[in-house]
Amino acid sequence: MPTYLFCVLAPAGAEAVPAGLTGIGGTPIRALTAPAPASLEAWVSTITEDALRVSGRDLTAQALLHNEVVNAALALGRTPAPARYGSRFPDDAACVADLTQRAGELRAILDHVAGAVEIPTLLVPRELAAPANERPKPGDPAAGRRYLESLRTRALDADRRRSAAEREASRLRASVGDLVRDEARSFTAAGVMSIAHLVPMAAMGRYRDAVATFVPAEDFRVVAGEPRGPYSFSSPLRSDRSGHDSGSPSHNG
Amino acid sequence: MTADSELEPNDDEIEDRQLVLGDLLNHVLDKGVVISGDVMISIADIDLLSVELKLVLASVQTALEHNQSTPDADLSLLRSRSGGR
Structure with missing residues (x-):
């Protein structure tokens, strides 16, 4: 068995x-x-x-x-x-x-x-990413060009969203300071920045207070999760990621 | 705001719970110690052995985008708002 x-x-x-x-x-x-x-x-x-x-x-x-x-x-x-x-x-x-x-x-x-928990915090954009582009319709002579333009616009929009989310994640990281032992980030296709902080159990109360008083940029809101096992800090690949998990667009939060 | 709308669930709270739960599931399925034994996941009655789990999740998302009604598969927790609404 x-x-x-x-x-x-x-x-x-x-x-x-x-x-x-x-x-x-x-x-x-x-x-x-x-x-x-x-x-x-x-x-x-x-x-x-x-x-x-x-x-x-x-x-x-x-x-x-x-x-x-x-x-x-x-x-x-x-x-x-x-x-x-x-x-x-x-x-x-x-x-x-x-x-x-x-x-x-x-x-x-x-x-x-040892002695720590993983606490997830999500930075959620007020306006989530747009759905996938429509495929070009057969018989429309300009459809191909419009489709490529829409792909380019979408890629630029994704870059802009990610940059904004990274800025907010860095501000949050600064606000929780030395209450955090390690951090991992991943960015979802919908534009949500998922942040996992490794927090010593003894510092959980102060960490929650710090997150509760964090004021994000107005186009984001903060969603705090419950403490969990340190999934983000147990993968062997972390040894060559220097504290940041860049995540994957294939994640969908 | 009408009386009816006041009785409806708070959309933000529901969405927040879904986001937190979806984030947890992503981590349970995609993070943690990787072993030398099998990692086994079945989706839609198809066994997927020792696979790259990110690929599985991407495949699920693709399936949801192409077929909003997935028989015997309540995967709404894995949907993003953009993909699922």
Whole structure:
């Protein structure tokens, strides 16, 4: 039976997996240990071969369930490195072997996020980006030129929106100052700047106050999210991104 | 403002909740520790194994733009306002 991985943690002290915590398919969450020198703990559950064969609403529900297990670790005061939704191994031994092989990378991630949470803040433009251009209609001799012009206008508009959002994100970053340990940004096709701040748990109150008093430019509004596991700071690619995730136009917030 | 409109849900609040939830889903699906095992996601009953998840999300968005009614797939949380309205 496959082993599903929710998150990786530094070795446990007295805190164990909360009793009754279940994961995908309702099976119990277990703590797997990769012994020294890896010294890592993984929260996993056993799933059926078909457990992840879902679509639509069930996919959304499973992704949120994955996040609830990550949140359960956070609630214990233990900051995990969340796995991506859908991460599975053939069995427990394969999971432990992978953790052991990559212990150095995982320990570096855990050291970076220790004692902190990820807090999302969205900078939402008052006017969201226009929908995609219409395709040229057959038989219209000027349609091709108009279409290319509209593409150019759209590209320029996207650049302008992104520049404005980056300016506001930098202003927000300055306003929260040293309350933030790290930051990742991504820009969505709709023009929303998604900012993830890595905030020490002890500074969460002051951070919220700082965000609440931040006044964005008048063409933006601020939407604050709830603290979550540090997804944005657990990807291996971050090691060569110098603190900023430039995101991708394929994100759609 | 009419009495009827006062009874309607606050559009901004609904949109904010959708934006926050969509952002969370994007992160759960697209960020985090990447393992050496499988990453498995199924969409519309098609298994997608060990794929680039950004490509999956882009494909979902494209599908939504081309077909507003997606049977058995309530993916409204992943829609942007521009793509979904």
